[in-house]
Amino acid sequence: MKVHIQPYLTALYVGNLIMTSRGGLYAAIATVGALSITLTACGASSSTSSPESSQAPSVGASNATAAVSLSLITKNLTDPLFVAMAEGAQRTADANGVTLTLAAGKYDTDVSGQVAAIENAVAQGQRGILITPAGPGVNEAITAAREAGLLVISLEEPTDPTDIVDITFATDNFVAGQAIGQWAAGELDGAKAVIARLIFSDAEALTVDYYRDNGFLDGMGIEFADPKVIGDEATSGRYTTGKSGDYEIACVVATNGSEEGGQEGMKDCLAKNPDINLVYAINEPAALGATVALKAAGKAIGKDVLIVSVNGTLAGIEAVKLGIIGATSQQYPVKMGEYGVKAIYDFANSGTKPTVTAGKDFFDTGVVLCTNKPQTTVTIAEQKDSQYCLDNAWG
Secondary structure (H helix, E strand, O other), X not given: OEEEEOOOOOOEEEEEEEEOOOOOEEEEEEEOOXXXXXXXXXXOOOOOOOOOOOOOOOOOOOOOOOOEEEEEEEOOOOOHHHHHHHHHHHHHHHHHOEEEEEEEOOOOOOHHHHHHHHHHHHHOOOOEEEEOOOOHHHHHHHHHHHHOOOEEEXXXXXXXXXXXXXXXXXXXXXXXXXXXXXXXXXXXXXXXXEEXXXXXXXXXXXXXXXXXXXXXXXXXXXXXXXXXXXXXXXOEEEEOOXXXXXXXXXXXXXXXXXXXXXXXXXXXXXXXXXOOOEEEEOOHHHHHHHHHXXXXXXXXXXXXXXXXXXXXXXXXXXXXHOOOOOEEEEOOHXXXXXXXXXXXXXXXXXXXXXXXXXXXXXXEOOOEEEOOOOOOOOOOOOEEOHHHHHHOOEO
């Protein structure tokens, strides 16, 4: 494996490269500017499988010989979601002789860092970009890259508007939220829901944030006005899924999607309302952080309070197996990376562009609801037990 630090970087420290438990590359880093590492000629890394789509591009080796280079630009290089994407991308790059550059800003909403990485890909004459956008601030640079002839694909988080990129490969985050909302309503069985909502940010309008959160509300049968706005629903009323019952929104707090943020956010929520019995968490780190505060408050997880989330990591599914997280929607970032690299490779060799899933404005990489207590109220997604989800977990 060759690791090249791109010359446009300044004040950069790259720590040790270590291997994840799944065998993929994990870069421990600290940056002042954007980070970019070019990886070529790696051996294929192992990763997990996920449900296949009939529309998915084949990710195996091709007979074509055209040299292709591309960039995978994520929000960071350490989050297990992005590590999994990189594993899938690198495996497919290896199989097809593609030069892959991994890049990220110095923090999740570092727009300038991602813009620098986009501009670098254009300057190098790369054929495409895979990106998890840091926010609308990258839109202008993406448009310039497409005008320069690059195929630009958003992974996991759609741009706003969605047509800023050529296509998005992603989990349907609204469906992921709906599934856990439907499950929660079924498990409550008509009991009053006192809800804590642990979102990612209250400063940035992130598509993954508002779609998961409002999807959860929709799944429970709680009305809201705008699917792109968090918190415009009535703070109390009736949820209508299943047997239906009263609900009360105790809090909506930002966690930055971290365990620390989940713990502190849950602590604040309990101070506002100690009767919380349902916790929605944007992801499993926030959910697991919330359990620390709940246990410290004397709450019995799974009895006094239900926790639902989205991701499908090894740690998250282990928590489902133990009954800590009642249900979580599993997504498949390895496939996003695999499909993205092959789509750009095919575009570079044949001019063929990927197409969206029928009835949607993006390519849906799939979602499964992981729970050991399936509910008849869940109609939006397939329900699988923790063993199935462990076999398909990542991170």
